[in-house]
Amino acid sequence: MQRVFSGIQPTGIPHLGNYLGAIRNWVTLQEDHDCVFCLVDLHSITMPWDPQTLREQTLGSTACLLAAGIEPTRLYNQSAVSAHARLGWIFNCVSRLGWLNRMTQFKDKAGKNRENHSAGLYVYPNLMAADILAFHATRVPVGEDQRQHIELTNDIGQKFNHDMGVEFFPQVEAFIPPAAARVMSLRDGSKKMSKSDPSEQSRIVLTDTADDIALKIRRAKTDSEPLPSEMDGLSERPEARNLVSIYAAMSNETPADILARFSGQGFGPFKNALADLLVERLAPVASETQRLLQDEAHLLSVLRAGAERANSVSEPIVQEAERLVGFLR
Numbered sequence: 473m474q475r476v477f478s479g480i481q482p483t484g485i486p487h488l489g490n491y492l493g494a495i496r497n498w499v500t501l502q503e504d505h506d507c508v509f510c511l512v513d514l515h516s517i518t519m520p521w522d523p524q525t526l527r528e529q530t531l532g533s534t535a536c537l538l539a540a541g542i543e544p545t546r547l548y549n550q551s552a553v554s555a556h557a558r559l560g561w562i563f564n565c566v567s568r569l570g571w572l573n574r575m576t577q578f579k580d581k582a583g584k585n586r587e588n589h590s591a592g593l594y595v596y597p598n599l600m601a602a603d604i605l606a607f608h609a610t611r612v613p614v615g616e617d618q619r620q621h622i623e624l625t626n627d628i629g630q631k632f633n634h635d636m637g638v639e640f641f642p643q644v645e646a647f648i649p650p651a652a653a654r655v656m657s658l659r660d661g662s663k664k665m666s667k668s669d670p671s672e673q674s675r676i677v678l679t680d681t682a683d684d685i686a687l688k689i690r691r692a693k694t695d696s697e698p699l700p701s702e703m704d705g706l707s708e709r710p711e712a713r714n715l716v717s718i719y720a721a722m723s724n725e726t727p728a729d730i731l732a733r734f735s736g737q738g739f740g741p742f743k744n745a746l747a748d749l750l751v752e753r754l755a756p757v758a759s760e761t762q763r764l765l766q767d768e769a770h771l772l773s774v775l776r777a778g779a780e781r782a783n784s785v786s787e788p789i790v791q792e793a794e795r796l797v798g799f800l801r
């Protein structure tokens with residue numbers, strides 16, 4: 473059975489982009505893959521953080537993922553399994569500065585003020601490669617924004633194999649959904665929807681109430697033209713294209729199906745229908761999340777059991793990598 477690894481940062485409550493780009497596919501992959509899902513808390517301190525907020529968001533994300541249908545035994549938090557940090561360090565020494573300099577996520581997150589960001593943000597992709605390869609995972613369900621990091625994972629794995637003279641790490645394949653692989657901000661169609669966007673109006677999160685969802689969709693940026701009959705007509709209208717794509721992904725239809733229903737109309741009726749659809753699909757996740765959050769001890773025990781399992785899989789792999797490197801035990 474193919475092994476799948478994927479992670480999400482506990483930097484906030486998971487949003488619609490995380491759901492459509494990643495979590496929804498994790499739930500499907502569980503059926504016929506050996507899955508490992510991780511709250512990557514080591515990654516989440518690469519940007520400034522507050523310890524109490526990190527604790528709360530790790531629990532909140534755990535509740536959300538369980539509510540969305542992730543099996544409890546497959547879930548843990550990264551810092552509880554030492555394989556990540558140990559292999560991450562080895563990969564810091566395998567990866568090349570030239571490779572990291574090309575990573576667009578670092579450029580997006582660091583912005584103009586590069587000098588003032590953490591070294592951790594810069595080597596984030598090396599740790600991500602370690603996350604995946606510590607499990608010898610071969611499939612990684614991610615959104616489009618992570619494609620470049622998966623390519624780097626293969627470069628690092630191959631360089632390790634080449635330098636150590638053994639075929640130790642497998643090739644990794646990004647598993648990017650055909651629809652909604654890059655959900656955009658509701659406020660700006662040129663930016664992806666992100667947990668770290670300061671505007672709460674930019675994203676729908678998995679704990680939003682029906683009223684929150686309706687309001688955010690009503691306020692979502694659009695334009696004054698009616699909806700066209702073809703997707704080509706949306707090529708210069710990123711906000712409208714984003715909403716149509718969200719609708720299609722959420723209802724498992726094609727964007728063409730959606731346009732066939734709403735073309736020629738303004739955004740009013742379309743937004744009402746989209747809000748209803750989102751409420752119908754997400755409200756059960758929100759209420760189950762609230763229920764799970766009542767029992768913190770249960771959430772902690774889920775993470776502990778998941779970490780034990782993750783440790784038993786990754787430990788022999790990372791010990792072998794350490795032996796190949798030349799570390800004595």
Ligand code: ATP
Nearest residue numbers: 481483489493494614615653654655665666667668
């Ligand atoms: P942050 O802003 O803190 O980086 P994020 O919103 O980018 O948070 P991550 O935890 O970095 O979320 O990513 C978790 C998963 O969700 C990854 O697989 C990523 O590719 C996917 N993802 C993130 N944003 C989107 C998006 N807007 N559309 C589709 N998939 C997304």
Ligand code: MG
Nearest residue numbers: 481617666667
């Ligand atoms: Mg991200």
